[in-house]
Amino acid sequence: MSKPLKVLVPDAHLRDLDVERGVTGALIDYQVFDETDAAAIPDDAWASCDAILVWHRMKITRDVVSRLARCRMIVRVGVGFDNVDTAACRERGIPVSNVPNYGTTEVADHAIAMMLFLARGLGSYEARLKADPARGFVAENVPVVRRLRGGTFGAIGMGRIGTAIARRAAAHDMHVVYHDPHLPEGHELGVGYERVDSLDALLARADVVSLHVPLSDETRFMIGDAQFQAMKPNAIFINIARGKLVDVDAVYRALRAGHLAAAGLDVLPSEPPVPLPPLLDAWRNDEPWLAGRLVVTPHAAFYSEAGYLDMRTFSAQMLVDYLVHGRLRNNVNPGWRDAVPASHR
Structure with a gap:
């Protein structure tokens, strides 16, 4: 041998x-x-x-x-x-x-779980009940909570993971639009979702924006202040792809200004996030303005x-x-x- x-x-x-x-x-x-x-x-x-x-x-x-x-x-x-x-x-x-x-199914499930966690106010309800099971037993006046049915889910990237996430969003009766300049013409006919020609067009329409593209020189920090301002007011933003696709300080500013309703981040520009960026510092300190509007996980979407x-x-x-x-x-x-x-x- x-x-x-x-x-x-x-x-x-x-x-x-x-x-x-x-x-x-x-x-x-x-x-x-x-x-x-x-x-x-x-x-x-x-x-x-x-x-x-x-x-x-x-x-x-x-x-x-x-x-x-x-x-x-x-x-x-x-x-x-x-x-x-x-x-x-x-x-x-x-x-x-x-x-x-x-891991495609795990990542897709994780993205949808983040969307549901935010859109159904699970973090806020849990915190209220833990703090006071009697007075916290109310449904009203929770940030972010809204109906998903009939809303628009915007997928940035429609590869394996993007497609898996879009299928799950569609199962929640959401209208799916996507932007992916690297896919050939006619791809939209195969997946059955609406394709838009520009990122700005997607951002202006989507109630939930989900990011799933690889990190490259072309995509590095592709989401920043300008893109958050281009988003539909009161949208939810999800990133389960790569941390350096997004300026995390711009997420902070968009949430602080109230233009962005909520965000779910499984990935961060620095992992682990030491020192803490202002967004995570506010989240860790339970600052009232951010309560129920941010969920963060430790690059775990892939895992089972x-x-x-x-x-x-x-x-x-x-x-x-x-x-x-x-x-x-x-x-x-x-x-x-x-x-x-x-x-x-």
């Missing part, structure tokens, strides 16, 4: 890797670290690995890529791959793959035990499929083959 392949896991959440080893068996020998700084990983580990299995806490920068003497593949354990310099990998002939086929198992299983399967069988799946840096010598293809 040939020697096992070396796969470096620089930022493992779980050091045991029982799931991954159950898939790959003796084919792969994992080098496991729990680091966030590439400098904490020995140079030899980077140079000698045949592949990398990276989570979201380690940045695979151009400098890191330059140290990869043998690496044939990088698998991002998750969907987003903004922590990997895909251009540098392309130039070195290293394919990068992600795991798009896990079943989803976590899928993510880890599919990541390990992709290693075997490519390194052993030559079958590349879910590639996110096309053009990498152009940098590979013909004798190595």
